[in-house]
Amino acid sequence: MRSFLTMLGIIIGVAAVIAMLAIGQGAEYSVKQQIASLGTNVLMVFPGAQQQAGVRVAAGSAVTLTEDDAEAIATECPAVQFISPGSFAGGQVIAGNLNWNTHIQGVGPDYLEIREWPVEYGEFFTSQDVKSATKVCVLGTTVATNLFPESDPVDQTIRIRNVPFKVIGVLTSKGQNAMGQDQDDVILAPYTTVIRRLAHWQNLAYVLVSAVSLQDIATAQQQITDLLRMRHKIQPYEPDDFTIRNQTDIASAATATTQILTILLASIASVSLLVGGIGIMNIMLVSVTERTREIGIRMSIGARARDILTQFLIEALVLSLLGGSTGIVLGVIGSSAISNFAKWPTIITAFSIILSFGFSIAIGIFFGFYPARKAALLNPIDALRYE
Amino acid sequence: MIERQAMSSPSRDGELIRIDHITKVYQLGEVEVHALRGVSVHVSKGEFVAIMGASGSGKSTFMNILGCLDKPTKGTYDLEGIDVGSLSRDELAAIRNKKIGFVFQGFNLLSRTSAIENVELPMFYSTVSNKLRKSKAIEALKKVGLGDRIDHYPNQLSGGQQQRVAIARALVNDPSIILADEPTGNLDSRTSVEVMGIFQELNENGITVILVTHEPDIAQFAKRHVVFRDGKIRADKINTNPKIATEAIKDMPTIDDEGEEAA
Numbered sequence: 001m002r003s004f005l006t007m008l009g010i011i012i013g014v015a016a017v018i019a020m021l022a023i024g025q026g027a028e029y030s031v032k033q034q035i036a037s038l039g040t041n042v043l044m045v046f047p048g049a050q051q052q053a054g055v056r057v058a059a060g061s062a063v064t065l066t067e068d069d070a071e072a073i074a075t076e077c078p079a080v081q082f083i084s085p086g087s088f089a090g091g092q093v094i095a096g097n098l099n100w101n102t103h104i105q106g107v108g109p110d111y112l113e114i115r116e117w118p119v120e121y122g123e124f125f126t127s128q129d130v131k132s133a134t135k136v137c138v139l140g141t142t143v144a145t146n147l148f149p150e151s152d153p154v155d156q157t158i159r160i161r162n163v164p165f166k167v168i169g170v171l172t173s174k175g176q177n178a179m180g181q182d183q184d185d186v187i188l189a190p191y192t193t194v195i196r197r198l199a200h201w202q203n204l205a206y207v208l209v210s211a212v213s214l215q216d217i218a219t220a221q222q223q224i225t226d227l228l229r230m231r232h233k234i235q236p237y238e239p240d241d242f243t244i245r246n247q248t249d250i251a252s253a254a255t256a257t258t259q260i261l262t263i264l265l266a267s268i269a270s271v272s273l274l275v276g277g278i279g280i281m282n283i284m285l286v287s288v289t290e291r292t293r294e295i296g297i298r299m300s301i302g303a304r305a306r307d308i309l310t311q312f313l314i315e316a317l318v319l320s321l322l323g324g325s326t327g328i329v330l331g332v333i334g335s336s337a338i339s340n341f342a343k344w345p346t347i348i349t350a351f352s353i354i355l356s357f358g359f360s361i362a363i364g365i366f367f368g369f370y371p372a373r374k375a376a377l378l379n380p381i382d383a384l385r386y387e
Numbered sequence: 388m389i390e391r392q393a394m395s396s397p398s399r400d401g402e403l404i405r406i407d408h409i410t411k412v413y414q415l416g417e418v419e420v421h422a423l424r425g426v427s428v429h430v431s432k433g434e435f436v437a438i439m440g441a442s443g444s445g446k447s448t449f450m451n452i453l454g455c456l457d458k459p460t461k462g463t464y465d466l467e468g469i470d471v472g473s474l475s476r477d478e479l480a481a482i483r484n485k486k487i488g489f490v491f492q493g494f495n496l497l498s499r500t501s502a503i504e505n506v507e508l509p510m511f512y513s514t515v516s517n518k519l520r521k522s523k524a525i526e527a528l529k530k531v532g533l534g535d536r537i538d539h540y541p542n543q544l545s546g547g548q549q550q551r552v553a554i555a556r557a558l559v560n561d562p563s564i565i566l567a568d569e570p571t572g573n574l575d576s577r578t579s580v581e582v583m584g585i586f587q588e589l590n591e592n593g594i595t596v597i598l599v600t601h602e603p604d605i606a607q608f609a610k611r612h613v614v615f616r617d618g619k620i621r622a623d624k625i626n627t628n629p630k631i632a633t634e635a636i637k638d639m640p641t642i643d644d645e646g647e648e649a650a
Contacts, residue, residue, distance in 0.1 A: 297495045300456060301556070302484020302512040304477045380456050384495070 003319060006283040009276025010323030010363065011330060014356045016269035018331025019338065021352040024262025026345035028255050034176065035251045041081070041211040042114060043221060044250075045073070045228075046243040047204065064241045067192075069231060070108075070207045076227055079220035084108035084208040085191045089198040093187065095147035095158040102143050104160060104187045106194025107208070112171075114210040122154040122169030125190050133192040138169040140184040163197050165189065217246055273359055276323065277367040284316050284371035295375050296383025309376040316368020317361065324360025328353055403563060403595055404430040404453070409462030411448050422448035423459070424618040430597065432563075435590045435629075437606040438599045440615030447568070449615065450599050454487055454566045455479045467563060484513050488557025490598075492569035494549040496541045496556075502528065503537040506556045513560060527555035531585055547578035554585055558594075565589065567598035571605055577639045583608040584632030608632055 047065035070085040087106040092099055109127045112118065125136050137160070144153045153167045165187075174183040191204070211220040221244050228234075228242050288295070295308055303311075335346040411423040423445045430436060440446040451457040452464060455471055456479075464471040466486065474482070483489075496505045506524040515523070528537050531551040541549055550570060557565055567586070571579035587608060590596045600606055607630040614622040 293495070294497060297497065298508070298512075299480065300454070300483060300489050300495075301509045302480050302560075304480040304512070306477070307480075307512055381451050384456075384491070 002283065006279055007276075007319055007323035007326065009279040010273065010320055010360060011276075011327040013269065013273030013276040014324045014327025014360060015331035015334055016272055017266055017356050017359070018328055018348065018352055019334045019346075020265035020269045021262060021355075022331070022335035022346035022348050023338065023344055024258060024265050025347040025349055025352070026339065027261060028258040029347050030345045031254045031258050032251060035247060035254060041214055041217055041220075042247050043209040043211065043217065043224070044245045045207040045209060045224060046245070047206075048241065048243065064232065065204045065207065067204060069228060070204060072227060072231060073207060073209060073224055077220060077223040079211055079216040079223050080209050081212045082108075082110035082114045082210045084111035084114055085204050086111075086206045086208055087191050087194050087199050088205055089161075089194050091161045091198070093143070093147065093158055093160050095153075095156065098147050098149075100143060100146045102140075102185050102187060104137075104189060104194060104198060106191030106199065107188055108191060110210075111188065111208065114208050117174060118172050119169045120172040121152070122167070124169055124188075130190040130192050133190060133196055135163065135165045135189075135193055135197070136168045137165045137187050137189040138171055139167055140171050140186040140188075141173045142182055142184040143187055144170045160187065160189075161198060221246060270359075273363060277320070277363040280316055280319055280364065281367040281371060283319075284312065284368055285374070287315070288312065288371050288375040291375075292378065292383045292386040295378050296380050296386065299378070299380035300384060305376040308378075309372045312372035312375050313365065313368050316372065317364040320360045320364030320368070321357075324357055327360075328356055331356070402429060403432045403434075403467060404428070405463075405465040406453075407463050409452065409459035409464060411445075411452065411457070412460045421618055423452075425462075426615075426618075426620055427462075428613060428620060428623065430595065432595055433590070433593055434595055434597075435587070435608075435610040436597045436613060437609035437611070437626075438597065438613050438615065439601060439603075439606055440621075441601065444615040445618040446599050446615040450566060450568055450597075453597065454489060455482045480512075484509055485560055486563045488554075488560070488562040488565045490550070490553050490557050490565060490567035490570045492572040494541070494546075494553045494573070496549055496552055498541050501538050501540055502533065502544070502552045502555075505541075505552055506559050509556060509560050523559055524555070527559045528552070530558065530589075531555045545578075546574050547581060550574060550578075550582055551585065554582075554589075558589070562594075564595045564597060567596065569600055570598060571600070571602070577636070577641065579605065580632050580636050580639060584636065587632050 045065065067085055070083055073080055074083045084107045086108075089104040089106070090102070091104070092101050093104075109125060109130055112124050119138065120141070122138070124138055125134070128134075129136055137158070139147070139153055147153065147158065148156065153170055156167050157164050158167060159165070171184070171186075171188070176182060189198075195203075209220065209224065211217045224244060225240065229240065232241055234241060295303075298308065298311075332348055335348055338344055339346040406426060406428050408425050408427050409423055410421070410425055412419055412421050414420075426445070426449060438446050438449065448457070452459050455466070455474075458472055458479075462472075466482065469482075471479070471482070489495075496502075497508070500508075503521070503524050506527055507520050510520045510523065525534065525537060528534055528551075531554050533548060533551050533555065536544065536548065539548075541552070544552065550573075554565075554570075565586070570586075571582055574582060583605060586596050586598070596609075598605075598609065606612055607626070610626050610629050612622065612624050612626055613620055
């Protein structure tokens with residue numbers, strides 16, 4: 001019973017570490033998954049030089065990326081498969097007597113190809129629509145459900161900031177993105193229409209580019225860089241006046257947060273491991289005192305200091321290993337419980353199990369050493385006399 | 388009883404223990420305690436010695452030094468030709484393991500281990516193989532008459548039986564000496580005589596026995612008496628007519644379950 005209480009600290013500590021690591025790693029994994037849902041071979045070109053990897057566009061950015069640039073990228077970079085020039089707007093959308101505040105994204109006709117995002121009902125707009133800047137749009141499922149709860153949105157008219165648009169399609173559901181935003185809360189329209197009718201600025205916010213294949217991403221990035229530097233007449237010693245971000249950059253930016261989260265959570269959990277170790281040291285000290293006579297007996301029949309040290313060290317190790325194993329099992333069970341009830345993704349990796357195991361061993365040895373040493377240094381005569 | 392001063396034997400053959408002018412001083416707070424003030428004694432192989440004296444006479448300190456649990460402050464202690472004073476802690480432990488077998492007044496068995504495991508314990512510290520360990524332990528237990536109780540735990544054994552287990556443990560590594568510190572102190576009179584009988588039998592088979600006691604009755608079973616007083620040896624004489632335990636037991640009444648003495 002006493003052993004169980006001693007081990008409780010380690011059990012809880014290890015279980016907590018496992019659970020925290022599982023949550024953190026689950027978060028990282030789901031972030032990566034959602035980044036991948038952006039489209040696999042995706043690059044984003046932004047106007048202006050940016051210092052950090054972000055998917056945001058700096059407000060009031062330099063006017064350096066034009067529609068002609070976008071077109072040139074499409075035609076003159078062989079490694080580029082599709083492009084979609086992009087611009088943003090936001091605002092109130094009215095359909096009948098329902099309204100909804102949402103984002104309107106101006107995109108190119110190949111946008112859905114790049115995003116690997118099919119239409120569920122209706123159709124997407126064409127390059128003809130882009131050329132003519134027709135007032136057509138495609139709704140994300142969240143917008144569709146909120147504006148047309150009972151009817152089919154296709155062929156209906158909505159007013160975006162009082163500009164009438166005809167709905168020609170509804171997208172399939174994509175769910176939340178890496179930043180926790182609802183990707184289905186969006187309206188897609190030709191970028192030309194958005195720039196001319198809705199947006200405050202006349203130039204592009206970004207160009208979305210997909211490479212021909214995963215292996216061509218680096219080449220595409222290089223080709224776009226060379227092209228734009230030439231078009232913008234940038235001297236060799238001058239920096240780019242645009243920024244290209246690929247999926248890896250976006251992924252590492254997003255996962256940087258989850259990694260910090262994981263480390264933080266696990267560190268906090270480790271504190272309880274430390275407490276568990278102190279508990280072991282405490283009990284071992286008591287045990288050594290209680291068994292002073294026994295130690296004296298062993299010494300009298302020939303146990304050396306090192307034999308006694310090893311004996312008590314092993315006892316501490318057994319306590320910590322048993323606690324650690326139980327904690328691992330509990331942590332795994334706890335993680336699946338969390339993912340079932342809180343719906344957070346959790347992943348148990350071999351790494352986290354090995355780490356926890358290693359921690360248990362280290363704690364057993366570290367916190368068991370002092371009591372074991374105390375035992376080994378006892379004077380046999382005094383020990384034998386101890387009542 | 389013939390008084391004879393113990394003298395150093397002319398030849399070293401058969402001499403097991405040679406103690407020359409040892410003193411032991413230790414600090415008790417600010418006070419220096421002179422436990423032994425120049426003790427010399429020689430013991431040969433096969434002797435049966437009783438060390439006697441009142442408490443505070445130094446006999447316990449002497450036993451501790453004899454048993455290599457402690458080192459003298461001055462003087463030499465040769466055990467089978469080895470100078471014990473020059474040994475390290477680990478080497479002393481090895482001697483306690485191989486050459487000396489301890490028997491204590493309080494039995495000092497490990498309470499959560501069985502008899503046979505208790506007896507195996509010294510072999511655990513001297514790297515005897517597992518198979519050999521078990522058979523040697525059983526053999527030792529048989530020698531003390533406990534062959535049928537090897538799996539019993541100490542709380543299932545009487546005082547006399549526990550002491551027998553302790554003796555078996557002391558024997559198991561084939562030591563040169565058995566050192567017993569008041570071995571009958573916790574036993575009733577009949578069991579005490581039984582245990583002395585075991586010591587005598589072991590002694591007859593060649594093992595040197597040195598025991599500490601303050602009871603003259605028990606000392607009568609030994610062949611030589613060494614008496615301590617105030618840190619020195621006051622007397623060292625041969626016991627010309629030692630009691631034989633196997634005969635003495637016949638005169639002792641058995642105590643039956645009701646606590647009444649049988650005729």
